[in-house]
Amino acid sequence: MSTQNARLAARVADLANATVLCIGDVMLDHFIAGAVDRISPEAPIPVLRVTGETVMLGGAGNVVRNLSGLGARTCFISALGDDAPGRDITSQLTALRGVDSSLHVEDGRTTGVKIRYSAVGQQLLRVDRETVHPVGEACARTLVDRCLAALPNCGAVVLSDYGKGVLTEAVIRPILEKAAALGIPVVVDPKGRDYTIYHGAAVVTPNRRELADATGMPTRTDNDIVAAARFLAGHCSIPHILATRSEDGMTLVDANGSVLHLPAQTREVYDVSGAGDTVVATVAAALACGLSLPEAAALANVAAGIVVGKSGTAAVTAAELVDALHHRDIGHAEARILDLPRIADLVRGWKQAGLRVGFTNGCFDLLHPGHLSLLRQARTRCDRLVVGMNSDDSVKRLKGDDRPIQAESARAAVLATLELVDAVVIFDEDTPLKIIETLLPDVLVKGADYTIETVVGSKVVLDAGGEVFLATLEPGQSTTRTVNRLREKA
Numbered sequence: 001m002s003t004q005n006a007r008l009a010a011r012v013a014d015l016a017n018a019t020v021l022c023i024g025d026v027m028l029d030h031f032i033a034g035a036v037d038r039i040s041p042e043a044p045i046p047v048l049r050v051t052g053e054t055v056m057l058g059g060a061g062n063v064v065r066n067l068s069g070l071g072a073r074t075c076f077i078s079a080l081g082d083d084a085p086g087r088d089i090t091s092q093l094t095a096l097r098g099v100d101s102s103l104h105v106e107d108g109r110t111t112g113v114k115i116r117y118s119a120v121g122q123q124l125l126r127v128d129r130e131t132v133h134p135v136g137e138a139c140a141r142t143l144v145d146r147c148l149a150a151l152p153n154c155g156a157v158v159l160s161d162y163g164k165g166v167l168t169e170a171v172i173r174p175i176l177e178k179a180a181a182l183g184i185p186v187v188v189d190p191k192g193r194d195y196t197i198y199h200g201a202a203v204v205t206p207n208r209r210e211l212a213d214a215t216g217m218p219t220r221t222d223n224d225i226v227a228a229a230r231f232l233a234g235h236c237s238i239p240h241i242l243a244t245r246s247e248d249g250m251t252l253v254d255a256n257g258s259v260l261h262l263p264a265q266t267r268e269v270y271d272v273s274g275a276g277d278t279v280v281a282t283v284a285a286a287l288a289c290g291l292s293l294p295e296a297a298a299l300a301n302v303a304a305g306i307v308v309g310k311s312g313t314a315a316v317t318a319a320e321l322v323d324a325l326h327h328r329d330i331g332h333a334e335a336r337i338l339d340l341p342r343i344a345d346l347v348r349g350w351k352q353a354g355l356r357v358g359f360t361n362g363c364f365d366l367l368h369p370g371h372l373s374l375l376r377q378a379r380t381r382c383d384r385l386v387v388g389m390n391s392d393d394s395v396k397r398l399k400g401d402d403r404p405i406q407a408e409s410a411r412a413a414v415l416a417t418l419e420l421v422d423a424v425v426i427f428d429e430d431t432p433l434k435i436i437e438t439l440l441p442d443v444l445v446k447g448a449d450y451t452i453e454t455v456v457g458s459k460v461v462l463d464a465g466g467e468v469f470l471a472t473l474e475p476g477q478s479t480t481r482t483v484n485r486l487r488e489k490a
Contacts, residue, residue: 004298005325007295008295008298008299008302008325009321009322009325011286011289011291011295011299012070012299012318012321012322012325013071013318014289014290014291015070015071015072015285015286015289015318016071016072016318017289018070018071018072018073018155018156018284018285018286018288018289019072019073019074019075019153019154019155019288020067020072020073020074020075020154020155020156020157020158020281020284020285020288021074021075021077021147021150021151021154021156021157021158022060022063022064022067022074022075022076022077022157022158022160022284023060023076023077023078023143023147023157023158023159023160023166023167023171023175024059024060024063024078024158024159024160024161024162024166024167024189025059025060025078025112025160025161025162025163025164025165025166025167026057026058026059026060026061026076026078026080026089026103026111026112026166027058027059027061027085027089027111027112027113027114027130027162027164028055028056028057028058028061028085028088028089028111028112028113028114029055029056029057029058029062029114029116030053030054030055030113030114030115030116031053031054031055031056031116031118032048032050032052032053032115032116032117032118033050033051033052033053033054033118033119034048034049034050034051034052034117034118034119035048035049035051035119035120036048036049036119036120036124037049046119046124048117048119048124055088056092057089057092057093058112058114059112059160059162059164059277060076060078060158060160060162060166060277061076061078061089061092061093062277062278062315063158063160063189063277063280063281064076064093064096064099064101064281065096065277065315066277066278066281066282066303066315066316067098067099067281067284067285068096068097068098068099068315069315069316069317069318070281070282070285070316070317070318070321071098071318072098072281072285072288073098073099073100074096074098074099074100075100075102075150075153075154076093076099076100076101076102076103077101077102077103077104077143077146077147077150078101078103078104078143078166079103079104079105079106079109079135079139079143079165079166080103080104080105080106080109080111081105081106081108081109081110081111081131082105082107083110083111085111085112085113085129086103086105086111089103089111090103102146102150104139104142104143104146106135106136106139108131109131109135110129110130110131111130112128112129112130112131112162112164113128113129113130114126114127114128115127115128115129120354122354130164131164131165132163132164132165133165134165134168135165135166135168135171137170140168140170140171143166143171144170144171144174144175147171147174147175147178148174148175148178151175151178151179151182151184152182154184154288155184155287155288155289156184156185156186156187156284156285156287156288157175157179157184157185157186157187157284158186158187158188158189158280158281158284159172159175159186159187159188159189159198159201160189160277160280161188161189161190161191161192162191163191163192167191169197172197172198173197176198176199176200176201177200179200180200185202185203185284185287185288186200186201186202187201187202187203187204187205187280187283187284187287188201188203188204188205188280189205189276189277189279189280190204190205190206190210190214191210192214193213193214194214195214195232195235195236195238196235196236196237198236198238199236199237199238200237201238202239202240202287202293203238203239203240203241203242203283203293204232204236204238204240204241204242205241205242205243205244205276205279205280205283206232206241206243206244207243207244207245207246207276208225208243208244208245208246211225211228211229211232211241211243212228214232215228215231215232215235217231219243222251222261225243225245225251225253226251226253226259228243229241229243229251229253230253230255230257233253233254233255234255237255238255239254239255240252240253240254240255240293241253241254242279242283242297242300244275244276244279244304245264246264247264248263248264249261249262249263249264249301250262250279250297250300250301250304252293252294252297260294260297262297262298262301264301264304264305275304275307275308277315278300278303278304278306278307278315278316279300279301279303279304280300281303282296282299282300282303282304282316282321283296283297283299283300286299286300299321302321302324302325303316303321303324305324306320306321306324320342336416336421336422336423336424337412337413337416337423337424337425337426338423338424338425339425340425340427340434340435340438343386343423343425343435343439344438344439346384346422346423347384347386347439347441350383350384351442355382355383355384356381356382356383356384356442356443357382357383357384357385357386357439357441357442357443358378358379358381358382358384358385358386358441358442358443358444358445359385359386359387359388359432359435359436359439359441359443359444359445360374360375360378360385360387360388360444360445360446360471361387361388361389361390361427361432361435361446362374362387362388362389362390363389363390363394363395363398363399363403363404363411364387364389364411364414364415365395365399365403365404365405365406365411366405366406367411367414367415369474370473370474372418372420373471373472373473373474374445374447374471374473375387375418375420375421376420377445377469377471377472378420378443378445378469378471379420381443381445381467381469382441382442382443384422384423385420385421385422385423386422386423386424386425386439386441387415387421387423387424387425388425388426388427388432388435389408389411389412389415389424389425389426389427390408390426390427391408391426391427391428392404392407392408393428394427394428394429394430395408397430398430408426412424412426431456431457432456432457433456433457433460436456436457436460436461437457437460440460440461440464440466441461441466442466442467443461443466443467443468443469444457444458444461444466444467444468444469445468445469445470445471446468446469446470446471447470447471447473448470448471448472448473449473450470451470452468452470455468455470
């Protein structure tokens, strides 16, 4: 592991010592996924057959989700309406670890909801239900009072501005002034074109389009980004601009002219929703526990690379950050060995991208041509292949105390090097039923020594509209036979 990665990985645990004040526009993100098989007879529009729905915290709420996932403590302050979405937000925030919420219910305000309809990974329609007007004077005073009371106990502040009316200048200015007096850094996810209202913040994090809108300057190339960021920093008296650039990574520019380009992490991109929330959450938590801004930006860049590989408005965890920092150095193969929640995120993204997902499982002790034939046949039936592998304890229960020959770490590492395999998950149960129920693969593959009825998970997959495929066996190939032959020769 490189020196920088080792230092960053070692500091991830410190994020649990961070306390961050977050204020901004909270909303619900509602994702409705399905399939389009026909055009409506009523109008020339697609008919969406709904297959799944997910509701999660959005806007500033997703910043809080990320802070909680990183292990930081969060004081969250916002305004919402007296309605069902507002109560749903309150419930979801209560379920998050380390979050102390102070939500002001304002008469006449509608809690924001974004509903996204998609099929095969393509968004068909977005519907917004929301109030877009500044909070009233009484609400603004309440929000400011609560923020000022919380500030002395916090190590950093996030202003998560989605332009829905919570972060008016009357709210922002007292917070920035008190934070400056206390020496507390403020991180801003900005909105609009007038960044002078953020004067006094430590760092502002516009994306490429927002930077262009705020400056009226081009933002296509590295030089364009640097020039626009320097202009913005000087014009608005903001010491640092962290420009997020999607597939091109990030660029950190300070008012003194220094520039740090952070290349994007190499991974498949499924959904950029909420990546900016992850960036400001990670930067704020890192600053709150004493990391420098370049270190915080580097950590946020890794975090952003994780969440764009997930579907929906996603959050990152401290464990994922540590793994990602390790995997940047140990290579692509071991990065394929993941736990079930992370495999589930991958599979969800693959499916939304219209990819066919396959699953097979086994002990894979002493990999032999029969195993390779099974995997090769499985891969012909799908675009992405997940392999479930029995843990050492599971193998012992199934095969006896003298098995496995190779430890689970070695077996998983060998599987992960195969180009046929896209992800490996180790399970401790006797069967992979839990994995199959969680992933709902499009095709379940097992050897032809089974029948469809006896394949574990076959009913689950078939009931979900998937396929069970029985692969042809290679004659004379099995680990047990190999072990017995070795014992006969010993």
